[in-house]
Amino acid sequence: MVVLSAARWVRSRLSDRFWRVQEVLKHARHFRGRKNRCYRLAVRSVRRAFVRSTKARREKKRFLRELWITRIEAASLEHGLKYPAFISNLLKSQVELNRKVLADLAIYEPKTFKSLAALAQRRRQEGFLAALGDGKEPEGIFSRIVHHH
Amino acid sequence: RYVRQLQRLQLLFSPTAADARGAREFVEEAAQDFARQHPDVVLYVSPHSGPGPAPVLRAEYLNGTVRDELIASKTSEEIVQLATKLANQSGLDIIRIRKPFHTDNPSVQGQWHPLTNKPSILTVQGPRLQPQ
Numbered sequence: 001m002v003v004l005s006a007a008r009w010v011r012s013r014l015s016d017r018f019w020r021v022q023e024v025l026k027h028a029r030h031f032r033g034r035k036n037r038c039y040r041l042a043v044r045s046v047r048r049a050f051v052r053s054t055k056a057r058r059e060k061k062r063f064l065r066e067l068w069i070t071r072i073e074a075a076s077l078e079h080g081l082k083y084p085a086f087i088s089n090l091l092k093s094q095v096e097l098n099r100k101v102l103a104d105l106a107i108y109e110p111k112t113f114k115s116l117a118a119l120a121q122r123r124r125q126e127g128f129l130a131a132l133g134d135g136k137e138p139e140g141i142f143s144r145i146v147h148h149h
Numbered sequence: 150r151y152v153r154q155l156q157r158l159q160l161l162f163s164p165t166a167a168d169a170r171g172a173r174e175f176v177e178e179a180a181q182d183f184a185r186q187h188p189d190v191v192l193y194v195s196p197h198s199g200p201g202p203a204p205v206l207r208a209e210y211l212n213g214t215v216r217d218e219l220i221a222s223k224t225s226e227e228i229v230q231l232a233t234k235l236a237n238q239s240g241l242d243i244i245r246i247r248k249p250f251h252t253d254n255p256s257v258q259g260q261w262h263p264l265t266n267k268p269s270i271l272t273v274q275g276p277r278l279q280p281q
Contacts, residue, residue, distance in 0.1 A: 078266045108256040110265045 068099040075106035079117035081124075089120035092127070093142055154211050154239040157191040158232060160220075162204035164196045168221035169204040175220075175228045183229060187236050206231065210240025 014020075021039050027049070028035055028042040035045040073083035090097070095116070097105075106113045119142065126140025160176065162169040176194050184192045206228070208216045216235065220228050259265070264272055 075261075107261050109258045110261045111258045114266070 065099060068103040071103040071106055072099060075110075075113055076117055076120075079114055079121075081117050081121060085124055086117065086120045089123040089127070090116065093119055093123045094146060095119070152211075153187070153189045153236065155187075155190050155236045156209045156211055157193060158235065159193045159195060159207040159209070160204075161195055161197065161202075161207060162220070163199065163201050165198070166200065166204065171223045171225050171228055172204045172220050174225040179225055179229050183232055190236055206235070208235040208238075210238075212240040214240035214242070216240075 024046055025036075025039065025042055027046045030036070031042070031045055031049075035041045069083065072086070076083055076086040097116075102113070102116075105116070123140075123142045126143045129137065129140065130143065160172060160180075162172040164173060180192060180194065184190070203219055203221045206218045206220050208218070210216070218231055218235065220231065223231070
């Protein structure tokens, strides 16, 4: 006898439900409360956690840049310069170091950072002389621009 | 010179199981070519008779990690691709690397501490003056 359609009371039943549940619960093990044990609550929490982690990747860049700026500001204030003056004068002297590197230098290489602060201070003074003097004085040494062709 | 991190590949399968067909075809056809192309990897073929656990390709690396890959219901070409992928890997754990850099000596000039940029009178202790 050929049976062309399965009998209606035969259903296919899951045999690996345990592992499907564990796949979700393993991402919830470090949560607080019943979310780390109960599947129904864990599913919602795990999904929200993943969504938040993808969105936070954009925020992380902003957060780290803010952190670096705070550190550079603190270090340059130790040497008597404010952050906007430090950064702008470094750029005018063609020292194109980004904030991450400057923050690492301020922590691990304090003497190098001191010399960078001195460079920015010198360039600042030359800028003032060029703007206020406006006379026959020669241009400052550190104000010269190197052209790479 | 390049040292291959894969030490040995163990092919554990049962010759009568239905899902080990790809493994049997791999052993018959492609295992010798694979062994010739990768002379520094030892290939062990261990068939266990009778019904047993699922067919598995076990890779052992020089740093001790053992990685099992299921080859049930896979074709011979897929097993070859899997084996080459394992042969090109190193035995390090496959987790997220937190930082792409690492140094044992991060500071050359001495790490900053709150007294680096203060006048040295605060830290240096001179010879104690005798009471006159």
